[in-house]
Each structure stands twice: as structure tokens, then as C-alpha cells.
Amino acid sequence: AQKITQTQPGMFVQEKEAVTLDCTYDTSDPSYGLFWYKQPSSGEMIFLIYQGSYDQQNATEGRYSLNFQKARKSANLVISASQLGDSAMYFCAMREMDSNYQLIWGAGTKLIIKP
Amino acid sequence: DGGITQSPKYLFRKEGQNVTLSCEQNLNHDAMYWYRQDPGQGLRLIYYSQIVNDFQKGDIAEGYSVSREKKESFPLTVTSAQKNPTAFYLCASSLIPQGTGYGYTFGSGTRLTVV
DSSP states (O other): OOSEEOOOSEEEEETTSOEEEOOEEOOOOSSEEEEEEEEOTTOOOEEEEEEETTOSSOOEETTEEEEEETTTTEEEEEESSOOGGGOEEEEEEEEETTSTTOOEEOOOEEEEEEO | OOOEEEEOSEEEEOTTOOEEEEEEEOSOOSEEEEEEEOTTOOEEEEEEEEETTEEEEOTTOTTEEEOOSBTTBOOEEEOTTOSOOOEEEEEEEEOOOSSSOOOOEEOOOEEEEEO
């Protein structure tokens, strides 16, 4: 079974609109962390935001926020006021405490911002 | 500044040749990873290492080999046994975390093409 599911292979969003990228996860480990990375067309992977399973508040980093719904096992990335430079692949990943320190990756969502 | 350096950025391989991709980090990270990414796809783990002189196979290790003689270096050899090596290769590193909050730092990648 997939541990990280990103159901949106691709999305088109108008510039300046907010966008939500979906991520659901599956784990029985009570202690885990969730990450979002951005991959522009140049290929490098850029860390965006992290949420720990015990964190009481949703993580925020500038225009990025993570809508963490623990009971639903959902960790959606919200980008406010989208910009043309936000066009990229976005990957959700999870680290479980009992995972031998590895990140488990989703398949990614390709986001295209339209001017 | 600390980071991960992958070289070369582009690499062309003839059929039947072995080629080696370089990955060097000066972050004092314990763990290092190699991923393969095909166009429009997610990341697939080839090999990882958590300590010098030790490494483990990932999901797609066949046709690849690695070494970890120094903490800073984790080169990947794509052997002639790898029948379809054309892909984008990403190297990453991380601390061995006490918790779940440590993500990966990535290099800028090597694009390998068989000619």
C-alpha cells in the first residue's frame, strides 16, 4: 500500500490565487514528520516546510502553510498568492521514527501557474 | 557555505560503459542517499549509507554500485548491467536524527544520457 499519496498529478492555477496541494499518508507510528519539497525545472530539490506529528499548530513558512489534519492523515500544502515562480513539481514526504531514518516520497504534483 | 556538490551536471555514456557520478558534502551529515528520477516521475531510492564503509540497497539497486570510504563522499557507479540508465540522479544527505524533524539536503543533480 502507498504510504504517501498525492492524488493530483497536475494542476493549473491563476497567478495570485491560493493553491492547495493534497497529500495523504498512512502510518501506524505515532511519531512521524511530514515534509514538502519543491523541484523547479532545473532539478534541484528545495525544502519548503515541515510538520511533526506532535506539533499542536500547523506549520507556516512565509507563503507556505501546511494544513495538518491528523485524524484524516492529511498534510496538504497551501501556497498563498501564487507567483509564476511557483511553477514546479511538489513532493510530499514522510519520516517515521521506526523507518531507518529514510524519507518516504509521494509521486509528486506538477503545478503550473498561469499569468 | 555548506552544501552538497554533484558532478558532472551532464554526463553522456556509451553503451557498455561504466560511469561514476560524484557526490560530496561538507555538512558533516552522517547519512547519504542516491535517488533516480525519470521524467515526470517521483524519486526512487538506489542506495543509502548511514556510516562510513557501510551502505544498503534501496528499491532499484540492480546495475548500480556505491562506496563510502569517507564521510564526505558517496560516489555512484552506473554499470553496464544497468540496461536503461538514462535518468536524472539526485544525491542527498541528512543527519541521523534523534527525532523525525530532519529532512534531506539535496545536490543539484546529474543528468545521465546513454548515447
